[in-house]
Amino acid sequence: MTKGCLIGVGTGPGDPQLVTRRAWALVESAEVIAYPAPDTGTSFARSIMADAISQHAIEIPMIVPMRPGRAPAQSIYDAAAETIAGHLAAGQDVVVLCEGDPLFYGSFMYLLVRLRDSYPVQIVPGVTSLSACAAAQARPLVARSDVLSVLPGTMDDDQLAAAIGAADAVAIMKVGRHMPRLRALLQRLGLVGSALYTSHASLPHEQALPLAEAPDEAPYFSMILIYKGDDPWIS
Amino acid sequence: MTKGCLIGVGTGPGDPQLVTRRAWALVESAEVIAYPAPDTGTSFARSIMADAISQHAIEIPMIVPMRPGRAPAQSIYDAAAETIAGHLAAGQDVVVLCEGDPLFYGSFMYLLVRLRDSYPVQIVPGVTSLSACAAAQARPLVARSDVLSVLPGTMDDDQLAAAIGAADAVAIMKVGRHMPRLRALLQRLGLVGSALYTSHASLPHEQALPLAEAPDEAPYFSMILIYKGDDPWIS
Numbered sequence: 001m002t003k004g005c006l007i008g009v010g011t012g013p014g015d016p017q018l019v020t021r022r023a024w025a026l027v028e029s030a031e032v033i034a035y036p037a038p039d040t041g042t043s044f045a046r047s048i049m050a051d052a053i054s055q056h057a058i059e060i061p062m063i064v065p066m067r068p069g070r071a072p073a074q075s076i077y078d079a080a081a082e083t084i085a086g087h088l089a090a091g092q093d094v095v096v097l098c099e100g101d102p103l104f105y106g107s108f109m110y111l112l113v114r115l116r117d118s119y120p121v122q123i124v125p126g127v128t129s130l131s132a133c134a135a136a137q138a139r140p141l142v143a144r145s146d147v148l149s150v151l152p153g154t155m156d157d158d159q160l161a162a163a164i165g166a167a168d169a170v171a172i173m174k175v176g177r178h179m180p181r182l183r184a185l186l187q188r189l190g191l192v193g194s195a196l197y198t199s200h201a202s203l204p205h206e207q208a209l210p211l212a213e214a215p216d217e218a219p220y221f222s223m224i225l226i227y228k229g230d231d232p233w234i235s
Numbered sequence: 236m237t238k239g240c241l242i243g244v245g246t247g248p249g250d251p252q253l254v255t256r257r258a259w260a261l262v263e264s265a266e267v268i269a270y271p272a273p274d275t276g277t278s279f280a281r282s283i284m285a286d287a288i289s290q291h292a293i294e295i296p297m298i299v300p301m302r303p304g305r306a307p308a309q310s311i312y313d314a315a316a317e318t319i320a321g322h323l324a325a326g327q328d329v330v331v332l333c334e335g336d337p338l339f340y341g342s343f344m345y346l347l348v349r350l351r352d353s354y355p356v357q358i359v360p361g362v363t364s365l366s367a368c369a370a371a372q373a374r375p376l377v378a379r380s381d382v383l384s385v386l387p388g389t390m391d392d393d394q395l396a397a398a399i400g401a402a403d404a405v406a407i408m409k410v411g412r413h414m415p416r417l418r419a420l421l422q423r424l425g426l427v428g429s430a431l432y433t434s435h436a437s438l439p440h441e442q443a444l445p446l447a448e449a450p451d452e453a454p455y456f457s458m459i460l461i462y463k464g465d466d467p468w469i470s
Contacts, residue, residue, distance in 0.1 A: 018255050018360065021251070106378075125253065125437075131245070136358075140344040
């Protein structure tokens with residue numbers, strides 16, 4: 001029997017209109033669909049694709065407790081990979097929904113590493129939160145021969161300052177509870193005026209503000225973009 | 236009269252199926268479409284969207300001589316912005332096609348900076364070449380709390396070595412004629428075994444190879460991805 005294919009599909013940043021044509025079509029025809037889901041509430045990835053999912057599809061929610069800053073227990077992915085492998089071995093393709101892009105800070109890698117040696121794999125890239133935040137601000141992320149560094153907000157101040165110093169453009173991901181510290185650091189570095197804050201990019205409740213006007217209480221999925229050049233679009 | 240909106244639309248990396256639903260719909264209904272085009276040959280951005288463009292659309296090719304490594308003359312964008320402004324002032328929206336994502340190393344910024352103070356702007360983010368190259372290799376670009384640095388291949392060896400040393404994951408863009416030098420540098424740094432080469436990601440003639448097997452003659456639009464971690468997906 002021909003094995004099924006593990007298909008990692010990027011759902012983009014949140015707006016269902018920012019899903020690629022291929023991702024939408026694959027989900028519309030998918031017979032087996034897996035996605036990460038919180039222990040309470042709805043799956044964000046599933047909600048983006050809700051209008052494409054067939055009533056007859058088998059759904060595999062992977063319950064991943066959301067504890068910002070901590071990687072979930074590997075046993076969750078062991079179990080999900082085993083369930084998915086059952087379908088793949090039976091010849092069924094399995095579409096795995098991944099917020100943003102499957103290979104950009106995504107949990108899809110935990111399935112990929114468990115299944116790639118035994119089953120064919122296909123990846124459908126998606127629009128990242130990085131691109132969505134730049135779009136929300138209508139300001140270039142990176143230009144010409146710039147160096148872009150993508151940094152997690154969990155890094156300590158010295159590491160962040162060194163990394164920011166070495167780049168032309170910077171994205172600080174996963175801002176969340178680190179917001180007051182990050183803003184104070186950028187103030188010390190003289191970069192608050194070049195920094196933008198975005199949360200929930202592409203969603204109805206999107207916030208796109210200069211960092212100076214951003215709230216102290218930032219959600220986990222928020223981002224600070226910094227452009228250090230003196231280009232005319234920088235205020 | 237209501238002014239028209241400047242709409243920067245990401246076309247994704249090349250495969251028309253990797254265009255977002257919004258981008259496709261906007262181009263289908265667009266009355267005025269602008270795109271970069273080489274001085275000889277066809278426009279890559281237009282070719283991606285060809286099946287969506289109406290026969291009745293007004294097309295504005297922006298002829299940009301392709302000289303790798305050199306920014307084109309600003310007079311080209313002055314002229315294009317003036318033509319586009321004519322349509323915007325007359326109340327017509329203008330859709331500008333941008334390969335990949337409009338704000339990720341794109342020439343769209345040259346129009347944006349000229350028009351944003353006078354006309355409303357909307358950006359539709361797209362799938363970047365970065366995501367497409369990772370997808371072609373089916374390997375994570377960046378994971379957990381990694382630092383990702385995106386570097387132009389034009390940087391000199393010392394700058395590259397320092398930037399690579401400070402990151403967990405690296406993408407070297409615009410490889411082109413720098414390929415032999417870049418490969419030699421990565422050899423010295425002991426990273427050739429962790430490096431992947433991709434050209435023309437998502438297109439029929441895509442090449443996705445370990446760097447060690449990549450050709451010495453690389454096209455301008457090719458990329459080297461490096462992952463320095465010891466995760467099990469690294470060979």
